[in-house]
Amino acid sequence: MPAVTCPGIEAQLSEHVTWRLVSGSLNEYGAQVVLSCSPGYYLEGRRLLQCHANGTWSVGEQRPRCRVISCGSLSFPPNGNKIGTLTVYGATAIFTCNSGYTLVGSHVRECLANGLWSGPETRCLAGHCGSPDPIVNGHISGDGFSYRDTVVYQCNPGFRLVGTSVRICLQDHKWSGHTPVCVPITCGHPGNPAHGLTNGSEFNLNDVVNFTCSPGYLLQGASRAQCRSNGQWSSPLPTCRVVNCSDPGLVENAVRHEHQSLPEGFEYGVTVVYQCKRGFYLLGSSALTCTANGLWDRSLPKCLVISCGHPGVPANAILTGDLFTYGAVVHYSCRGSRSLVGNSSRTCQEDSHWSGALPHCTGNNPGFCGDPGTPAHGSRLGEEFKAKSLLRFSCEMGYQLRGSAERTCLLNGSWSGQQPVCEAVSCGNPGTPAHGRIVSSDGMLFSSSVVYTCWDGYRTSGLTTRHCTANGTWTGTAPDCTLISCGDPGTLANGIQFGTDFTFNKTVSYQCNPGYTMEPATSPTIRCTKDSAWNHSKPTCKAITCGQPPPVQDGKVEGTDFRWGASISYSCTHGFQLSQPAILSCEGRGVWRGEVPQCLPVFCGDPGTPAEGRLSGKSFTYRSEVFFQCKSPFLLVGSSRRVCQADGTWSGVQPTCIDPAHNTCPDPGTP
Template identity: 30%
Template sequence: MAIQLEIFAWAVLTVCVYTSADSGSVCAPSTAAAAAEGRSCSRKRCTADSDCRGRNKRCLCDGPCGMSCVNPNGTCREPEAPTHGAVLFDRLTFGGLAVYSCDDGHVLSEQAQRQCTGDREWTWQAPECIRNSTTCGEAPEVVHAMYDGERRRVSFDVGERLLYRCNSGFYRIGQPYIYCGENGQWSSVQLTCKARSCGNPGDIANGRREGLLFTYPNRVTYRCNPGYTLQGRPVRVCLSTQQWSGSLPHCQPVSCPALEHPENGHRFGTEVTYNKVVKFSCSTGYIVRGSAERTCGADGTWSGEEASCAVINCGEPDPVWNGYWEGRDYGHRAEISFSCRRGFLHVGATSAVCQDDETWSSPSPHCFGKCEIERPPSHGSFSSRVYSGQLLSHGDSVEVTCDAGYQLEGDRRVTCDNGTLALPACNPRPCDGMPVLDDGEVEVTGLAHGSLATFSCVRGFRLDGPRQTTCYLGSWRTLPSCQPILCPQLDEIVDDARIHLLRDGSYESFFQKNDLKQGAEVLISCAPGTTLQGPRKAECDDGQWVYRAGQGQPVCSPDPCPVNGVNIQSDHPDEVRHAERVTFRCADGFEVEPGQTQITLTCERGQWTPQNPTCTE
């Protein structure tokens, strides 16, 4: 370390390329020198600080890049020490110096000194410490082997040879020697140490072996199956002598305590080890209490409960409802008889015997009662010929049908079951679906009997019929309809009007009054002698005519009468309005009619009435 510090101090004193320049210093740029250091010299050139923009920049000598605008406080990344070496630096700002050195036996691959430039990068490439060609480094490791000679040596002379020996429990494959060559490299290792095998350690009955590697220094473990215990050591290790430690264990079955035969009974089976079975039976007239068969378990205990022999007693049979049994002895092979009360149907056995398994040979019978027919369900009737008060035997059946408008809730055929006849109900039938109203809307409260339906018509239609109706026995009562609201004929409200109806893209003059319904569109014109004043088109909406562009009702105004060629009084204009009168005069010496020289004319829709007169001598 002292040597490294000395080198570093010398380098700092000798480097002066990256400094500030005064008027007397020389800082000439060199493209070749910059390329050698790996620089591009992209910063702005300058001759004084005033040439640089920014408060933090100054005009400084940036090595082979010459005088450049540089931030003297800009920092370079901290340099990393090379493998087998070290690096020392005085600062990380502009002009900082880093000096590299290598451990013994290694030399630098690049320049030993690097400086922080105005680009905030270090000059040159970072050097590496490579092994000195005159020695070899540490000896290579060989798995499960060791070499002869001094340990912890970090360098060896050229020509030195090392001998490797495999560790105990391993055998050698390949050449055991390596040597240090003149190039400072060890010769290739061609030695492999393989573990010695101890062979298969063996299997055990009623157990298993865990572990698949039989080479040194692996181990295997033995375990027994449930119901067996291990005798011997469970673990064996493969030794370096190629022998397994210990001896092969074995699995011994678990034992259960011995069982005695019960009083008035017998025991079958004498083995008491794992999975062995012992059975028990009793003498005639006795039955086994507890477990008739017991098995020795994996935990060394018997399954089930202790067996004993008890006197057979079947006990009272199940009750006979609406009947009874005779006999009070319920012991082994005793017999009882069954009977039903008068009027009940006997179904089942008439007697039973107490058996060896302490059960009766037959279950108790059933005594079924009869059903009395009272009346059919409301709104229903019986389809078969039955009468009120009739008695049906157990199992007999009748059929029920419902009146029109009612539906069956339950089975159509009902059967008498021990005095009970569960008749179905006849309920009002619901409506199949909502009522349909063309050009209208329907709202319903449901489809069940009594549900309410409310009707309304769309715009341009009026309701004809009740506004509401109900679902009654499967159908809706009186249903209304939506009738169109017709618009009045325009020629009836507009004098001298002529109407054409739009149909399939063209206007037609022949149509029915019923065609003037919601959405109908008409073209309006006037009779000869009159002129249309107002809109030419109208549309029917909710029984009223709606004119285009919000205009008012049109009018057919009579045309005025021309006066060309008619001698009228001088105070009249060139045209005379409808219904206006004028006086026609003939010239002197002419008369309209004998003894008459003038006549009064009336303007009727653009024509004179009477027609234009003629003046004759």
């Protein structure tokens, strides 16, 4: 009987199925064949085939076949992308990271024959740029050096930034732009105003220059300028306009002569002269000069009417006329049958003297002369009036004799010579002192007095009254009226003083430096009063400080300098990150300026769900936990619990769900 044989085993098998004879002879009755799959596939159906006596293989109802192994789906890495949707054996997934993130792990992962993806888990980490270049005369704010983090360059006071102040960490791990530089802020010399001077030798940031005008010129514009952060002076160069004095006015009974007549007024240095009209004499100074402060150097003079005084009346004579001023005429006549000897009329002249001489009347009896009289303020020696009698005349101290000091009675009954007169000594015009005026005067003759006073804002240490003496001079000297000064009130600590004139009615103003506030704020200006004292004390400059910066939950303040102009930043505790780069500056009157950030938990992103598995947990931020489970009968390979860590990554290894029926190693065979 012939041996039973079965059809060729290859014809019975599907694609990717391999076989191996384990007993008997191939294709003969009793032969046993073990089936397996090519790598990457797993078997469905009988594993052991036997050649039956009826010449068939024991394949059963369903022919054994090989199915391709699946590795499960791969999730997209946070901040990255995945190319490739197949998850079966031989499939590949290509990973890329978003701009600014660096790929750590496998760039390409392949589904292996064991049902696992090749290589380590792919992660996209923020790029790191390293410490930014330092800046001389400045500082850097910001402590994050990862992708998209920013740092801010700031210059120290007195310097300005050239270049970009903000640099960003780019995806190529380099800081954007170029390192800026801090250069000194300078405005340069502002120049000198015409007829003026610029005072100051430093022209850098916050330096102040003061502008002054030459004597006789008035400043128009700002008297000071400060160098600003834009390299420009805070105000333009002022102009110096020549000082004009107001019209000094006219003097009654005087003519004014101007050395210079300008339509715009009386400029600095101009002199006006007053000349009294005929019949008047000058009391005070005839010339007034316009000074640098816009005031005339002296008060206006007065023109007083010329008076010759009482002309006197001889004995036995009658005086007709009661006006004794310039141009007035008086007439003399004798009583009874007496005859007038001398001038019958006299006129008051411009020199304050009566014309001619005092006449006299003849005697009643032959051989006698009439009584010649005794001059006022004088004395007479001799009382006989007969012929050949001699009379001598003299004057009191302060008076001088005009006429004949000796007179003789002639045979014809008349006196020889001219009737003497005792005229008061004249001391002349006492003048007006600079910055003063005459309060009262009773003339310029012996025993007269003149009283002076100084202008407001001026004072004198000398006498203010002068008397006309017998020798024709005024006592003392005209008072020296000096301008009242309150003295330098002193500079202000942490401030600037404006004003260098400390005399009467002048003001000195103060301004505090940036970062300081004035106390009291209402008293920046002080004024010099007539008692040589400032009207109140100068203010003080108090440093401006900001209070504690606003708190940030899960964050802390970086920086301890809360003075005006200082800056602080924030940092977050472990596992938290700033919502934005934040720098707050102490500005204004002690207020923090800038947007306060938030400290947000680090975000790890969706870790992904394995194929044939499920994920428990909806939060993907710092300290959040997620749990993985596989559907039955799949087994979980990897971490069943993962925690979001402070560095933005998940702990453990991303799990995979595999079929337990296909997790054995293929038969290695028997050598």
